[in-house]
Amino acid sequence: MNKFILFLLFGFLFHIANSQVTYETIESSKLGDTREIKIQLPRNYDPEGNILYPLVVVLDGDYLFEPVIGNADYHSYWGDMPRSIVVGVNQAQKRDVDLSFSGTTYFPSDEGGSQFFEFIGMELIPYINENYLTSNFRIVVGHDQSANFINYWLFKDKPLFRGYIAFSPDLSPEMVNRLQEKLSITTEDTFYYLATADNDIKGLRDDILACNAALSAIENEKLHYRFDDFKDADHYSLVGLGIPKAINEIFGLYKPINKKEYNEKVLTYEDGPFAYLIKKYEDIEFFYGFEKKVVENDLRAILAATKKKDDIESMKSLAKLTQKEYPKSMISSYYSGIYHEMNGNARKALIEYQSGLLLKESEFVNKDMLLDKIYDLQE
Structure with a gap:
């Protein structure tokens, strides 16, 4: 009975969230192509109002967008996070190209990774900022390869995002050392969430555990870090468990007094x-x-x-x-x-x-x- 009720609840939440989703296509000079995005606006969103909303950018939007918007709608309804604008970037057709990195520098490659990196920062976010009421507080979400890719925006002189949610990242070489170095010296409050599971892909899990050991050792009051190692979960099911945990971590201060x-x-x-x-x-x-x-x-x-x-x-x-x-x-x-x-x-x-x-x-x-x-x- 409990499982049935839970199923109905999430079905209801998905229906609510999905009913507010719009699809748009962006002409990208960086990609030399068009790219479809999904946008969910908060409940009671008033385009003529003066309320600014956090922006959540979801890579792998083809499958990751829906669980994120369901959780965002649910948590904001109860006041545990602010109402937010969520944007999903569809990548199914170009995923490997979008998320590619150089075999020598291990940064986004010239064969597609750099173009996708610039598309997000120089085209997508300015487009959303121009057309919707967004604040400067931005979160980026990724899974597997895209969870590795989100880190590249952290290495800019002025990082593009304040919150990073990495579900079972397929970490590129040197990424752990680079993350430890960058997060040790960040001077802006940065929220970083990392997750794996006991049945995660072994090669990824080993690297993620090593990454957690490195990040856990950082002593920087500006870094707000949380790691979860879920039991009885795998590479895919850990996402459903991790989204509410990440939201609670990032918006812990925002939540009502308990x-x-x-x-x-x-x-x-x-x-x-x-x-x-x-x-x-x-x-x-x-x-x-x-x-x-x-x-x-x-x-x-x-x-x-x-x-x-x-x-x-x-x-x-x-x-x-x-x-x-x-x-x-x-x-x-x-x-x-x-x-x-x-x-x-x-x-x-x-x-x-x-x-x-x-x-x-x-x-x-x-x-x-x-x-x-x-x-x-x-x-």
């Missing part, structure tokens, strides 16, 4: 709960290059911490923040009322709760909660 973060960070933060909230969102903007609206889950966590610590100053600041972020929601009146209660002003608290009855309910604050507060104060 119980572990609440206990270990919010409650222990020296400058108080509200200061922690502000720092978290400043860090999100710094790491990812875009602002995140303060979500209600995080407001609830900070509210709980301020009440637990009886931190009136944090509560005052929290009430002001809710009024700014959610002026038409019951949240603003509810939090303002709690502040006045904590400050010993029941009359003002009552006024706030009563005024909130005219506002819109939120996910966690509704009319019954306000009425309970009103009745308690009136008694």
